[in-house]
Amino acid sequence: MPKKLLKRFFPSPDQVKRNRSLKFLAPLFSKPNLWHINRRAVARAFLVGVFTAFLPVPFQMGIAAFLAFYVNANVPISIGLVWISNPVTIPPIFYGTYLLGSWMLGTPSNEFSIELSLQWVLNELGALWAPLFVGSLAAGLVLSVIAYFAMHLAWRMHVAHNWKKRQLIRQRRNETEK
Template sequence: MPRKFIKRFLPDHQTIKRNRALKIFGTVLHEPNLWHLNRRSARGAFGIGLFFAFWPVPFQMWLSAATAIPFRANLPLSVATVWITNPFTMPPIFYAAYKVGTTVLGSEPTHFEFQFSWQWVVESISTIGPAFVVGCAICSVVAGIIGYFGLNMVWCFSVKKAWEARRQARAKRNAQ
């Protein structure tokens, strides 16, 4: 079942409650439904996490946590899913988002070379910025929807498979 698989990778809820960055949420983090892992909370958390993973901002985890709380999605899964965009995967993912943006806007992709400077960032906002932001918005919505419904389908499939295996095992025991 996905529950066992997902639980192996999630941090302990006590560890997250002690996290200084999440202290801004106060006692809301003590709500037990935010830590319970079931199909409803997992699919919501996965959708929320993938939605915010494509936002090019440094505080994606906070946004994901702040959205997971009112939707009663699993908080650790929501925050952990954001890390799909990590320092290693960010360049290809954001480049793909830029390409989506240029395609949707019908603009010609401009050649650029990344430079680690504030001046480059300011200059890039006017040249590649619009296509990048549009591409990130589209990828964000699409990934969130696919993540939500995709995890729901995987969860249902694995539950049906587990029930079928139990049924077959029971029939085998009864036949003996």
């Protein structure tokens, strides 16, 4: 993958260590893969980040960081991928996962209208939480595994392309030297 491009956008471990407000992240520096950009760490980051993005819970970025630490994935990429579910995409994602969960549990999907109030959340959460949670887990698991293997494939294709390009350059250089 474009290693140099990614390194420009993400902070280095030294930059994070020097930041006073991030001192609590010191254990993250004991594992080198948490900051390195290589095929395995990035693929695991996609697995963690995409899965966490589909969880219907608060503090997704913290969960992604914890899971990235646990599976030895790239932390900045894991946290960045959580923003797949942002304020614009959350309604369609969670409505889709609610419908998937209703189908998986065999329960009818209820018609409901959304109100932005605590009373609505407390009243409707009981009927919505099980299908939403089951659908979110299923969609997150399937899509994160697809993202994991897609990243492996994309990385290998990128490396193979670079190998072919280098072979052509060597071949042309050898032909001009003769």
